[in-house]
Amino acid sequence: MGYEVHITRKVEWSDENGPRISENEWKAYVASDSELVITGAAEQANPNGETIRIAQPLLTEWRRHSSRSPVWFSYFEGNLSVKNPDEECLAKMRQIAAKLLARVQGDDGEFYDEPTKKSSILKRLFG
Numbered sequence: 638m639g640y641e642v643h644i645t646r647k648v649e650w651s652d653e654n655g656p657r658i659s660e661n662e663w664k665a666y667v668a669s670d671s672e673l674v675i676t677g678a679a680e681q682a683n684p685n686g687e688t689i690r691i692a693q694p695l696l697t698e699w700r701r702h703s704s705r706s707p708v709w710f711s712y713f714e715g716n717l718s719v720k721n722p723d724e725e726c727l728a729k730m731r732q733i734a735a736k737l738l739a740r741v742q743g744d745d746g747e748f749y750d751e752p753t754k755k756s757s758i759l760k761r762l763f764g
Contacts, residue, residue: 642749644710644717644730646739649746657715658737663695666736672701672729679709699729 647655667673678692695712702708708726710733711718717733719726727749730741734750741749 639720640744641718641720642722642727642730642741642743644734644737644739645742646715646737650716650742650744655715658712658717658739659715660695660712662737663697663712663717666733667697670733673697673699673710679707699726702726702729 643650644658646658649655664675667675675695675697677694677696678690679696679698680688680690682688693711693713697710697712697717699708699710703725708719708722708729717730719730722730727741731750733739734741743749
């Protein structure tokens, strides 16, 4: 389990109705952003050494996170979702949302349209 944050045009990301980001819009955005690539699948070994594979046609990898670990953007029903994003990932999500005329919203309905005060202070202190 984990906490997901979504890029959405809906009032609430979980609403069945409302404006959606189309598959074609997402594909066009990914084509314009050299940091993203649609892979359609993700694989990772679990603690038992077993490989877990997830396949979704528009599953997209962000390959420029400073941790060098892939970050996965999942497209589902007009929203994009990332599991457990850190502040660096939230910044990327805000960048994408701005281009797609959307907002960044957490599972509980809170919006992440602006960097947090804590992250702004840390950024000033540590660059």
